[in-house]
Structures are given as C-alpha cells and as structure tokens.
Amino acid sequence: MQSLHFTSEASSNGVIERDFTLGEVPGVLWSPASRPARTPLVLMGHGGGLHKRTPALVARAHHFATTCGFSVVAIDAPAHGERPRTAQDDQATADFRQAMAAGEPIGPIVVRYTLPLVERAVPEWQATIDALQELPEIGDGPIGYGGGVTMGTAIGIPLTAAEPRITAALFGGGFFVHEGLIEAARQITVPVQFLLQWDEEHVERESTLALYDAFASKEKTLHANRGGHADVPAFETDDAARFLLRHLAG
Amino acid sequence: MQSLHFTSEASSNGVIERDFTLGEVPGVLWSPASRPARTPLVLMGHGGGLHKRTPALVARAHHFATTCGFSVVAIDAPAHGERPRTAQDDQATADFRQAMAAGEPIGPIVVRYTLPLVERAVPEWQATIDALQELPEIGDGPIGYGGGVTMGTAIGIPLTAAEPRITAALFGGGFFVHEGLIEAARQITVPVQFLLQWDEEHVERESTLALYDAFASKEKTLHANRGGHADVPAFETDDAARFLLRHLAG
Secondary structure (H helix, E strand, C coil): CCCEEEEEEEEECCEEEEEEEECCEEEEEEEECCCCCCCCEEEECCCCCCCCCCHHHHHHHHHHHHHHCCEEEEECCCCCCCCCCCHHHHHHHHHHHHHHHCCCCCHHHHHHHHHHHHHHHHHHHHHHHHHHCCCCCCCCCCEEECCCCCHHHHHHHHHHHHCCCEEEEEEECCCCCCHHHHHHHHCCCCCEEEEEECCCCCCCHHHHHHHHHHCCCCCEEEEEECCCCCCCCCHHHHHHHHHHHHHHCC | CCCEEEEEEEEECCEEEEEEEECCEEEEEEEECCCCCCCCEEEECCCCCCCCCCHHHHHHHHHHHHHHCCEEEEECCCCCCCCCCCHHHHHHHHHHHHHHHCCCCCHHHHHHHHHHHHHHHHHHHHHHHHHHCCCCCCCCCCEEECCCCCHHHHHHHHHHHHCCCEEEEEEECCCCCCHHHHHHHHCCCCCEEEEEECCCCCCCHHHHHHHHHHCCCCCEEEEEECCCCCCCCCHHHHHHHHHHHHHHCC
16 A cells, blocks of 8 residues: 655644645645544545645635534646646647637537546545545544535546445536446435536536436435536535535534 | 404423414414514415424424524415315315326316415415514514425415515425416525425426526525425425525524
8 A cells, every 4th residue: 555645734723734645646634633533534626627725625625624623635636736747638738728719519528538537536536545544533434525516526426436435425517427427426325415506607407417316325415506617605615514514423 | 454463372492382363364473482673584385285383394483493593484375274265175176186096187287276376375475474574573674485395385486576575585396387487486586595306206307497497596596305295304404594594694
C-alpha cells in the first residue's frame, strides 16, 4: 500500500488543513481541530477543469468540518490542478473550446475525454481511502461521497458503485449522461441525494432525471432548483450537511 | 367580516389546540403555549377524502408549533370532515370507487368533482385569514401555506395565486394536473418547495414535473423521493419546517 505524506499543515476557524501526496496524487485533508478518533470522512469531488482547492469546494469542506465535525478530503483528478497534462489533454480542451464557440454539441467530446480520467480516478480514490484509514482520526469510521457536480459526479457514481466503504452519497447534474453512468447508478444501493439545476444549460434535463431514476437506492432524494449551472442556492449546502449527518453520524 | 368562535381549548406538549367555527366552516388552531404576538401562521391543507384532524396533519402541526414556534391552522374543506355532504358528493364518491375498481382513469372524475370545491375553499381560507388576523398572537405576522398533497395542493395553488398575504408555500404532487392548475402556478412568484413521490401511483410523473416547471417563483425547489403516495420519508417534515423557518421567521 502506498503511504500518505503530509507536506504542510495550517489551521483556521477550528479546522486543520493538511496538504498531502499519495504517490503522484496531491490532496488536502480538512479535519476538526479537536481531532477525535473515527470521525466520519467525506470525499469531495471537483468539477471538470477545476481542482481540489476550488473556492466553493473549500467553503463546503469547512462547513462540513465545523458544522458536522467531519473530516473532508479532496484530491486533484488526473490532468487537473497540480497534476501533469498531456498533449492529448490539451487537444481535448482545444476541441471543447472550439465546439463551444461553434455552438456544436459538447457532450460527446466531454464524455470521450472524461471516461479515461474516470477510470484512473476511481482506483486513486480507493488508494486515498486505504491510506487515510491508517490515521487514527479516520480509522474505520463511516465514509460518504460529498458531491461535486459535473465531473465530480461522473467520478463519484462509478466510485460509489465500486466501493462498499461509501455508505451515503451526494451527487449532482451537469454531466452528460452516458450509458456507462446509468449502468453504474443501477448498482448503487446506498442513500443518495441528487442535486439538479432545473435550467442547466448544457445537459438535457430528461437525461439527468433518467440518471436519478436509475439508482437502485431505497432512499434517493432529488433536489431540483430553478436556475442554471452556477445558480445552486446557498441553502443546499445546509441540506447536504444534514443528509450526511443523518447517514454518517450514527 | 365573519368572526371566529372558539368552541374548545386543550393543551399538550407546549401546544394550545383550539377548535373554532367561522360561519359554517370548522377549524383547528394550534399555537405555542407561550402565545407570543405576531407568530408566523401556517395554513395546512388536507388531502381529498380526509379532514382537518388527519393524524399526519396533526403531527406536522405540532412539529411546526414546537420546533418553529408557528401558529398552525387547518379547516375542513367543503364536503369533508364535519361538513355536510350533498347527494352530488355521494355520487362523486361512488363514481370514483367504481372507476378505481374497474381500473379506469380516475383523473377526470377527481378534477371534475374537486374544481367546485376548490372554488368554495379559496374564499373560505381568505375569510379564515381575515378572522385570525384579529387575534393578537397572529396579527399581521407572516403567513405560509404549509402543504397538503393531493387536494391540499389543488386548493393551495389557486389560494396562493390569489392571496398576497401568503409569502411562501409548500405544495406536493398526487393531484391530477389540469390546465387551470398550471395557469394558477404561473401566477405564483413567492418561494415554493414542492414534494413529489417519484413512483406516485395515480398521477403521471411528467404532468407533476410540468406543474413544478410552471411556477414563476425565483426560488422553487423540487424534492422528489422514491416510493408511492404513502412513502414520504420522515425527514421531509424537517425539510418543510426549515423551508418555512427560512421564509417566515425573519
């Protein structure tokens, strides 16, 4: 098993924030300063083109740590944040921008580009869980997937399908729904809360509703709100925290 | 203006419960025992065939009174609860049962029967608000519509469209969506939280999604949950209370 190396530590507002590397994967772990044993662990995905320290992600991580007493971890997805990009990554970005500028459908480009990243990201998350469970403040405490719309959900769904240690999951829309994602959703039985922006600009609403429909979970809740991609209401952060508290904080 | 007559008073778990009549309409008012002035008032609709003291409604009223400090009022809809039924009401019930037994569509029967009741119920609710506002513990405090699926929503939507004193509303699915309901939803601009059971047995999911789509409200949230009519998860009562607290408790 790869071991985790902490590279820096800072503290603010009752939250300890530690950078780490695990092999070639850089990550951040936010923990309550009191560091109780076996705190629930929340895995935070980031969106496509973003990274582990995107401001909205950091704000949500602090909220979960201070309000719920959870530890929260984020890692850079392949080709994102501090991680190297290949010529193929740059080509995909160029194709994507060209399609956007030409008003062409971007779904097929995004899916084709993201699928290999997802295949790499799932075992990276599993190795991250393995390594974090060696820490006394994590141990074998409960684990939830804490969301991330777009690519965060494209990674989170196959990860949750593959990883029995995840016992509750927050997902969201904004990613192009392909058959593989529907297949993975059908294998998920843990409680799910799914966030949909009703007027999402790039993804057909019906395809996201079909994805919600596919989860095999006995408890699955859809929260839809008016507005586009960037208009998620602030109260959904609170709703996300309550969902995780209900399922992770015995 | 008709005046309200209290006919009984009881108290349990910090909640005062008073029966009243307003003309021919019987109702119940639940209030925090401390009776502060200008408490927010929540109007509770009941479902078709039910009444103002249906156990789920009473439980929710107590929750809103004890958890949020709200006053809560329910009245019997026309031809429901303690109110007289006409030969036409009995015929409608018989038609409805026959259609159910024969596996025929019940939507048209329900809509045809309910529309005249809704037309009577809206001014009855408005008279109830007028009368309650004479009480010091209500006064001109904020008012929300507190839900009720099926007929409670079929009445609540036109009531909220017609009544500017209602500044936030909880609705739910399970009622047959007709054009008049869509039209009324289009006139609503106050914050709305809408509860949908994903596997609702009698009403097409798409028609309920179209109803949610029709609200003109800037803030409108859909909460969908797995299961049929009777499977609303307990946590939605909490979510309803938080929605009302956010909008009624300044």
